[in-house]
Amino acid sequence: MEEFRRSYSRLCKESGSEPQEAVLQQLHQLPRGRLDLATQSLTVDTCRALGKLLQNQTLLTELVLSDCMLSEEGTTLLLQGLCANTVIRFLDLKGNNLRAAGAEALGKLLRQNQSIQSLTLEWNNLGTWEDAFATFCGGLAANSTLQQLDLRNNQISHKGAEELALALKGNATLQQLDLRWNNVGLLGGRALVNCLPSNRTLWRLDLAGNNVPSDVLRAVGQAMEHNQDRHTAFQETQTRTHLLSKEVQYLQEEKSKQFLDLMETIDKQREEMARSSQASAARVGQLQEALKERHSIINALKAKLQMTEAALALSEQKSQDLGELLATAEQERLCLSQREEKERRLEQQPSRAPHEVLLDPGRLPTAPNLLWLLLRRGRAQQELTNTSAELKIRVVQAEGGAHDPTPGGK
Known part of the structure; x- marks a missing residue:
């Protein structure tokens, strides 16, 4: 509240006056939410400064200005500032001798202010001026927040009581009204009794x-008991409604939390399903690529197998041809061996004279024939050796390709 104190000093100096020391001391010791200036004689300049400060003040909820000897002008300035205040709940103006101007300012305050719930006006003279008090009652009828009103010792006559009765017919929030030690009398008491059936909120x-007859007091008491029972029932209903509202709010919050948890779980499941779908799609793609690769390998193996089978058939054909060639060569070799054997036998027989030796040209091989046989025999052996080696290499390659299903075995 130090800012409030500095602002008060600044406003007083701007108006050409010094701030009251007692007020500065109270502002320095200000308890939270309560401004108590009781018994401090407030000047008009102080009231003007406080009125300006109270217009936008949002920290104070209680304002005590009892026995401050407020002047008519000071009261008007203060109450004008309070008309725009939206946080003060309790206002105490006891013992300030408020008169006509004060009553009219209070009527305006009750019309415009929407926050004050308790108003203490004890020991003032509001009822002395009937027209001004009627203005005050008109503000009370239009008010929608005041719950407690203390009008003790305000010189209220039966005329003022009649104005209050009219105000109570239109007011729907006032719960407690204290009119002790006034001049209501019989007429004022009857006016109040007649207005009570129209008022359902006033229970005290x-x-x-007030010189009110006992029968009128009993009627007022019965009406108050009826309204009090109604008020008690209303409070119980409000309590139950509040509890039910809290329960409903709790259930709504719980349902909202469950719904949010459910939506979060669904979102997580959706994300998980999306990731699983992506992983499955990637896995399927990999499997398809692997399957295509396998198909390619199988096709390559089939082609290699066909080539191997063709090479094997060719090798078999060559082997058969070579076999036949070898058989022919072997036959020729046998024939040659037989001839050589015959020649050796002839050589081992007793020698004859050169002129006696008769040579059989058909039995002896000629030189070209013998050379041709030797060359043919060497070529056959070389070709047989080459063919056998080539056949072995092809058979090994064919066997190696058939057993190696991987691309590296091609």
Whole structure:
């Protein structure tokens, strides 16, 4: 509240006056939410400064200005500032001798202010001026927030009581009204009794010290008991409604939390399903690529197998041809061996004279024939050796390709 204190000093100096030391001291010791200036004689400049500060003040909820000897002008300035205030709930103006101007300012305050719930006006003279008090009652009828009103010792006559009765017919929020030690009398008491059936919220009305007959007081008491029972039932209903509202709010919050948890779980499941789908799609793609690769390998193996089978058939044909060639060569070799054997036998027989030796040209091989046989025999052996080696290499390659299913075995 130091800012409030500095602002008060600044406003007083701007108006050409010094701030009151007692007020500065109270502002320095200000408890939270409560400004108590009781018994401080507030000047008009102080009231003007406080009125300006109270227009936008949002920290104070209680304002005590009892026995401050407020002047008519000071009261008007203060109450004008309070008309725009939206946080003060309790206002105490006890013992300030408020008169006509004060009553009119209070009527305006009750019309415009929407926050004050308790108003203490004890020991003032509001009822002395009937027209001004009627203005005050008109503001009370239009008010929609005031719950407690203390009008003790305000010189309220039966005329003022009649104005209050009219105000109570239109007011729907006032719950407690203290009219003790006034001049209501019989007529004022009857006016109040007649207005009570139209008012369903007022459950406490004090009329002691007003020269009101006992039967009127009993009627007022019965009406108050009826309204009090209604008020009690209303409070119980409000309590139950509040509890039910809290329960409903709790259930709504719980349902909202469950719904949010469910939606979060669904979102997580969707994300998980999306990731699984992506992984499955990638896995399927990999499997398809692997399957295509396998198909390619199988096709390559089939082609290699066909080539191997063709090479094997060719090798078999060559082997058969070579076999036949070898058989022919072997036959020729046998024939040659037989001839050589015959020649050796002839050589081992007794020698004859050169002129006696008769050579059989058909039995002896000629030189070209013998050379041709030797060359043919060497070529056959070389070709047989080459063919056998080639056949072995092809058979090994064919066997190796058939057993190696991987691309590296091609």
